[in-house]
Amino acid sequence: MDFSLPSEHRMIRDTVREFCEEEIAPIAQDIEDEHRFPEEVFEALADLDMMGVPVAEEYGGLGGDQLMYALVTEELGRVSGSIGLSYAAHTSLASKPIEAFGTEEQKERWLTPLASGEYLGAWALTEPGSGSDASDMDTRAEREGDEYVLNGTKQFITNANVAGSILVKAVTEPGAGYDGISTFIVDPREDDGFEVVTVWDKMGLNASPTCEIKFTDCRIPEGRLLGEEGDGWDQTKKTLNGGRISIAALSTGLGQGAFEAARDYAKQREQFGQPISKFDAVRDMIVEMDRKIERSRLLTHKSATMYDDGEDVTRISSLAKLDASETAREVGEDAIQVLGGYGYTTDFAPQRFTRDAKLMEIGEGTSEIQRLVLGRELGL
Structure with a gap:
């Protein structure tokens, strides 16, 4: 493009x-x-x-x-x-x-x-008991004078143990549903009552820390409230529109990396006296990878451009994220197949891209949630 x-x-x-x-x-x-x-x-x-x-x-x-x-x-x-x-x-x-x-x-x-x-920086929304229903949170922020006191646990938080600031979602008005959620800026280096409980070992993406964090009577100055009380969920929805474009772009990159590894290997690896790229089954698989990646890239660039133009990107960012994340996983699996036994070893990159790609179908809203969003956007 x-x-x-x-x-x-x-x-x-x-x-x-x-x-x-x-x-x-x-x-x-x-x-x-x-x-x-x-x-x-x-x-x-x-x-x-x-x-x-x-x-x-x-x-x-x-x-x-x-x-x-x-x-x-x-x-x-x-x-x-x-x-x-x-x-x-x-x-x-x-x-x-x-x-x-x-x-x-x-x-x-x-x-x-x-x-x-x-x-x-880091961003803390998900909790041990809340995944796709992110509004069902137990973390509380109670006002005491000119401070808020945070209590609760957040799960699967990227960068939490290496961050200088964390945006934390917490309930300031219990019983108000979406309208009772607010956002706070936490300083994990200075604020008492903040703890990294776990750094998870994962299927992939292990050079990017994913943490469980806990707040125990963590006192936050009132000046660290982002926006107004109750703005947290609207802020979250707007943030996730951009976040889905991020995951679409990252997924496109993962797919591109796996594709390039498969293409280069197929041009060099010889069987039956010729490069395996000359065999229809392998060539067609690589062509299909390229087609899927280019489609995902176009959707990602379109959603980013619409975002920059100030347009509503709820539908297009969900579409880009859904398509690119599934493409990354599919291309990664096919790349392993092209490399055969070598593809299953850590000496070659496709296994890493494939394991990394799986999270793309889960984070920033699962593929199932993206289909729900897209259905709503289509009036279904």
């Missing part, structure tokens, strides 16, 4: 692609095997001004748009799903809501260090 990308976008994409090839690709499997968060990679991304791509320059960002951010996320996912996931959570979930809903003071205090890459 290069023909439609502005020159600045192509430049940023090419810069990140070169960085990924030189700095991330050589360690991508190692950091997974070691379950190690690669802090040095994010420091280098900060040096490239990539940690706040869609954030305004006045707050330390690059001043880019959602399309530029999607391009960067895709390139990261093309070599490492873990790095792409931590980057996406930091940008779309932890940073953009502060820019969209925060006061000027909050933006200067909390957004600037995020966008400049001083530290990463």
Whole structure:
């Protein structure tokens, strides 16, 4: 889709692609095997001004748009799903809501260090007892004077143990349903009563930390309320519109990485006196991978462009996320098949892309929830 990308976008994409090839690709499997968060990679991304791509320059960002951010996320996912996931959570979930809903003071205090890459951010919505029904939360924030006291547990929180700030959803008015949810900025380094309970070992994406966190009488100054009391759910819905574009972009990158591994292998691997790419079954499989990825990329770019134009992207972002996440998993599985026995080993990348891709069908709303959203958008 290069023909439609502005020159600045192509430049940023090419810069990140070169960085990924030189700095991330050589360690991508190692950091997974070691379950190690690669802090040095994010420091280098900060040096490239990539940690706040869609954030305004006045707050330390690059001043880019959602399309530029999607391009960067895709390139990261093309070599490492873990790095792409931590980057996406930091940008779309932890940073953009502060820019969209925060006061000027909050933006200067909390957004600037995020966008400049001083530290990463996290976003805490899911709880042990709430998944797709995210509004059914037990975490409470009770007002006491000029503070709020947080109590509760959040589950599957990306970056929580490496974050400098976490946006936490909590109930401020029990019994009010969606209208009783608010958002708070928590400082995990300074706030007493915050604890990382678990860092999960996962099927994939193990270089991106996924945590269970607990709040026990965690006192938050009233100035850390994001927006007004009761704004939390509306903020969540708007945030997830951008978040779905993030996952679509990351999924497209995962699919692209698996496709390239399969294509390159098929051109080099010989059986019966010729490269296996010359056999119809293998060639057709690789062609189908390319078709699916290009479709997902087009949907992702369309949703990002509509987002930048201020249009309602509920339908198109759900469509992009659903299509790209399922494409990533399907392409990964087919890439393993092309490589045969080698594809099942950690010496080759398709197994990693496939394991990473599965989360894309779960996070930011499962595929089943996306179909529910799309049905509603179609009036069904």
